[in-house]
Amino acid sequence: MDKEKIEELKIQMHKRLNEAQEFIQQVPPIQLYAAIGVVLFTTFLFTIIRLFKRKSANTVVLTGLSGSGKTVLFYQLRDGSPHQGTVTSMEPNEGTFVLHSETTKKGKVKPVHLVDFPGHSRLRTKLDDFLPQAAAIIFVVDAVEFLPNCRAASEFLYDILTKANVVKKKIPLLLLCNKVDKITAHTKDFIRKQLEKEIEKLRASRTALSSADIANEYTLGIPGEAFAFSQCHNKVTIAEASGLTGDISQLEQFIREHVKP
Amino acid sequence: MLEQLLIFTRGGLILWTCKEIGNALRGSPIDTLIRSCLLEERSGAASYNYDAPGASYTLKWTFHNELGLVFVAVYQRILHLLYVDDLLAMVKREFSEIYDPKRTSYSDFDDIFQQLKKEAEARAEEMKKSKQVGKPVNNNLVKKQGQVMKGSMDGSNKKNSGGDSENGGGDGENLKGHLLENGNFNKNHVINRELPRMVNSNGKENGSSNVGAFDVNKLQKIRGKGGKKTDATVNKGSKVEPKKKVVKKNRVWDDSPIEPKLDFTDPVSENGEENIAIVAADQGESMMDKEEIMSSESESEEEDIGKNGKVETKKKGWFSSMFQSIAGKSNLEKADLKPALKALKDRLMTKNVAEEIAEKLCESVAASLEGKKLASFTRISSTVQAAMEEALVRILTPRRSIDILRDVHAAQEQGKPYVAVFVGVNGVGKSTNLAKVAYWLQQHKIKVMMAACDTFRSGAVEQLRTHARRLQIPIFEKGYEKDPAIVAKEAIQEASRNGSDVVLVDTAGRMQDNEPLMRALSKLIYVNSPDLILFVGEALVGNDAVDQLSKFNQKLADLSPSPNPRLIDGILLTKFDTIDDKVGAALSMVYISGAPVMFVGCGQSYTDLKKLNVKSIVKTLLK
Ligand SMILES: Nc1nc2c(ncn2[C@@H]2O[C@H](COP(=O)(O)OP(=O)(O)OP(=O)(O)O)[C@@H](O)[C@H]2O)c(=O)[nH]1
Ligand SMILES: [Mg+2]
Numbered sequence: 001m002d003k004e005k006i007e008e009l010k011i012q013m014h015k016r017l018n019e020a021q022e023f024i025q026q027v028p029p030i031q032l033y034a035a036i037g038v039v040l041f042t043t044f045l046f047t048i049i050r051l052f053k054r055k056s057a058n059t060v061v062l063t064g065l066s067g068s069g070k071t072v073l074f075y076q077l078r079d080g081s082p083h084q085g086t087v088t089s090m091e092p093n094e095g096t097f098v099l100h101s102e103t104t105k106k107g108k109v110k111p112v113h114l115v116d117f118p119g120h121s122r123l124r125t126k127l128d129d130f131l132p133q134a135a136a137i138i139f140v141v142d143a144v145e146f147l148p149n150c151r152a153a154s155e156f157l158y159d160i161l162t163k164a165n166v167v168k169k170k171i172p173l174l175l176l177c178n179k180v181d182k183i184t185a186h187t188k189d190f191i192r193k194q195l196e197k198e199i200e201k202l203r204a205s206r207t208a209l210s211s212a213d214i215a216n217e218y219t220l221g222i223p224g225e226a227f228a229f230s231q232c233h234n235k236v237t238i239a240e241a242s243g244l245t246g247d248i249s250q251l252e253q254f255i256r257e258h259v260k261p
Numbered sequence: 262m263l264e265q266l267l268i269f270t271r272g273g274l275i276l277w278t279c280k281e282i283g284n285a286l287r288g289s290p291i292d293t294l295i296r297s298c299l300l301e302e303r304s305g306a307a308s309y310n311y312d313a314p315g316a317s318y319t320l321k322w323t324f325h326n327e328l329g330l331v332f333v334a335v336y337q338r339i340l341h342l343l344y345v346d347d348l349l350a351m352v353k354r355e356f357s358e359i360y361d362p363k364r365t366s367y368s369d370f371d372d373i374f375q376q377l378k379k380e381a382e383a384r385a386e387e388m389k390k391s392k393q394v395g396k397p398v399n400n401n402l403v404k405k406q407g408q409v410m411k412g413s414m415d416g417s418n419k420k421n422s423g424g425d426s427e428n429g430g431g432d433g434e435n436l437k438g439h440l441l442e443n444g445n446f447n448k449n450h451v452i453n454r455e456l457p458r459m460v461n462s463n464g465k466e467n468g469s470s471n472v473g474a475f476d477v478n479k480l481q482k483i484r485g486k487g488g489k490k491t492d493a494t495v496n497k498g499s500k501v502e503p504k505k506k507v508v509k510k511n512r513v514w515d516d517s518p519i520e521p522k523l524d525f526t527d528p529v530s531e532n533g534e535e536n537i538a539i540v541a542a543d544q545g546e547s548m549m550d551k552e553e554i555m556s557s558e559s560e561s562e563e564e565d566i567g568k569n570g571k572v573e574t575k576k577k578g579w580f581s582s583m584f585q586s587i588a589g590k591s592n593l594e595k596a597d598l599k600p601a602l603k604a605l606k607d608r609l610m611t612k613n614v615a616e617e618i619a620e621k622l623c624e625s626v627a628a629s630l631e632g633k634k635l636a637s638f639t640r641i642s643s644t645v646q647a648a649m650e651e652a653l654v655r656i657l658t659p660r661r662s663i664d665i666l667r668d669v670h671a672a673q674e675q676g677k678p679y680v681a682v683f684v685g686v687n688g689v690g691k692s693t694n695l696a697k698v699a700y701w702l703q704q705h706k707i708k709v710m711m712a713a714c715d716t717f718r719s720g721a722v723e724q725l726r727t728h729a730r731r732l733q734i735p736i737f738e739k740g741y742e743k744d745p746a747i748v749a750k751e752a753i754q755e756a757s758r759n760g761s762d763v764v765l766v767d768t769a770g771r772m773q774d775n776e777p778l779m780r781a782l783s784k785l786i787y788v789n790s791p792d793l794i795l796f797v798g799e800a801l802v803g804n805d806a807v808d809q810l811s812k813f814n815q816k817l818a819d820l821s822p823s824p825n826p827r828l829i830d831g832i833l834l835t836k837f838d839t840i841d842d843k844v845g846a847a848l849s850m851v852y853i854s855g856a857p858v859m860f861v862g863c864g865q866s867y868t869d870l871k872k873l874n875v876k877s878i879v880k881t882l883l884k
Contacts, residue, residue: 066296067292071272071273071274075274075365079365083274083275083365083366084275084276084277084278084365084366085275086269086273086274086275087267087269087273087275087291087292087295088273088291088292088295088296088300089271089272089273090271090272090273090295090299090300090331091271091272091329092272093270093272093273093274116272118273120296120300121658121659121660121661122300122301122655122656122658122660123300123655123658124658125654125655125658125875126651151662151667152661152662155662155664155667201667201670201671202664202667204666204670205664205666205667205669205670206664206667
């Protein structure tokens, strides 16, 4: 069936080609050269634009468990307000913009391409589409409801930190402890230590089992030593923020470090 | 009264809420709706029930797919508000007029909303007057289900359709049309609840196809008198057998189906026990730990899929559809999607996906595409296929981690054994696969103990004992006629005494309808509160998968003395090597239970245990 179609197509192509040849013979050569020139020029332009775009990596990905406050942070960064609140995201929020706090700045500021990727675990496979282009990753952790989610968060973080294209490109990662406006929030040192402990345990079970699907391409840490984020191939830093009150200066600083103005 | 009406983007930003209503909702109905219904490919349902302490809400929703908006209405379930669908449709229409992606505040919508609400209420009132017959009664059946799954889809019963003959004026009629349409939609869901029984016969036929294996095995018995001695050789050839389909035979459920190798069901084998070679840990690496070489072929497969899709579109309209796709069609309508969805549904069903599940999935995909603009250079069929592929990947991606070793380590730290209970219907290979899991755990230096809690079927204990001997794993047994719950309890106590890390509890196979046995199982679970309830199911089942799993969960919930009953946590899919491309059971089971496939049994030796490869399953399903 397919072959027939292709044959049909071939015959038609031949016809068109012949027609085209006749047509070309009728057209004066100068016009022809001009046309070719235009075509070449536009393709050249396109490739230039492509190259330029690829070089200027300005994508920053917000990720983390559901309910950690990514969407609120996204709108804080973009508009300086969480608006009327959020519900669980079903799709990523994406935008290329100049950070809200920098809109008043003079001079040229390079816009950031920010992606807020939903935390629901069913959507996780799609995160792989965004991570390779990222100039930086922000892993948001809910500092208030931290302990019940500690294991899930560590597993998620472990998966990110062992992804081949994250490790190979050494994409810097920020551990952002969110919701520090609440007094019950844990400190960032506590959170870091707990996560390190959990990942240490995961290291034992994960290296033992490698499945076809959730293949962790790289192993974390140094064998025989307790895991610490400082051993990662990627640079891992830790900071605090409160998306709701707009206290996000450390976050903005991190973004600017990796997306140079 | 309406409790709340929200408009938000698919990205999760709330654009507008009705401030005037302003009641604070109890619990978090909206987030729960999104997490356990809309993101679980159940958005084709008509409504969702949410129970929080002190409140029981019903939620209804509609999408504007082109603009990426979601409209949700929340109301008290007891109120049976008639106008909600109507109101949502109007709100959607009016709001999409003023929507602008750059705007985030829509306070001017307040007035419009008040007006719309008044109109909708008036229409509902009028309709009520025009037919006195009765209010639609909410489906009571659903209530129970609601307890099970926290919230559940339901369709309001269409009782009021009896009053059709005495209808009112134009407006009322209009509304009724709308309602009726909705009613049809609902019906699906009402039926769903009763459907499995009807489908049963079909499913059984499926189940019995492994009679083939049974017969061949008998032959072997006759051939080699020593029986078990031939085992090793039999195994090599066994891959071929199961495909042979023997003409349907009456299957006696209590008669254990005999599998060629790993099965030691036959009590006779006790005599020949000396012959059994101890395998210990030299059967090689469990396949759980092997990387699958899948990626290399997957690319070429992808192309194939593309081609297949092409062939499906009518040959004649090739050029016209090409033109259409270049021009970019206007918004997709339900009717446009229908043929493509129908084709897709049929394809899923040829892969042995339960019909009910295929239907619901298609509804959900339709709900997510309706009103969307077709991108240029794309065909409807490929758009639908892409949406379905995404949905399938989402469903099969586990909701939580399925790293059992990590769980075992966690239990180790707490100094208590990790308890896994294997449940399922008869003859699906519970004991055999329990042994495989034991072998795999053992390889990871975990001390395993088996508990023979199938005190019902004769031969079951001996069967497990044989596995235990071969693997040199301690087994806890108390013979027959004992209460399995007590046996399990003693086994766990024994395990903590002798320092075992994991207790694998074998239970009697039982049909999902067998009330006394199901009661016993729910008691076993209640008494021992295991860490993992693993449902063992055959990859061969078709429509019966739905019935098995939903009934198991339902019975576990209903018959449990506990107010927070435990449900199935994970699935072990057996006989995966015998089904070719008919991998639908994996999808059906995961969809209906929400539990992930944790293991896949794919052969006759201890090493034949794998993880589910989501990508390859999705590819096979859509091929
Ligand atoms: N107290 C406090 N609450 C916050 C803060 N940031 C977010 N929240 C709340 O946390 C909840 C979840 O926030 P979202 O931004 O929707 O969470 P998310 O990470 O986008 O979640 P998903 O979209 O499901 O992945 C909301 O109810 C917010 O009000 C914060 O800094 N402080
Ligand atoms: Mg969000």
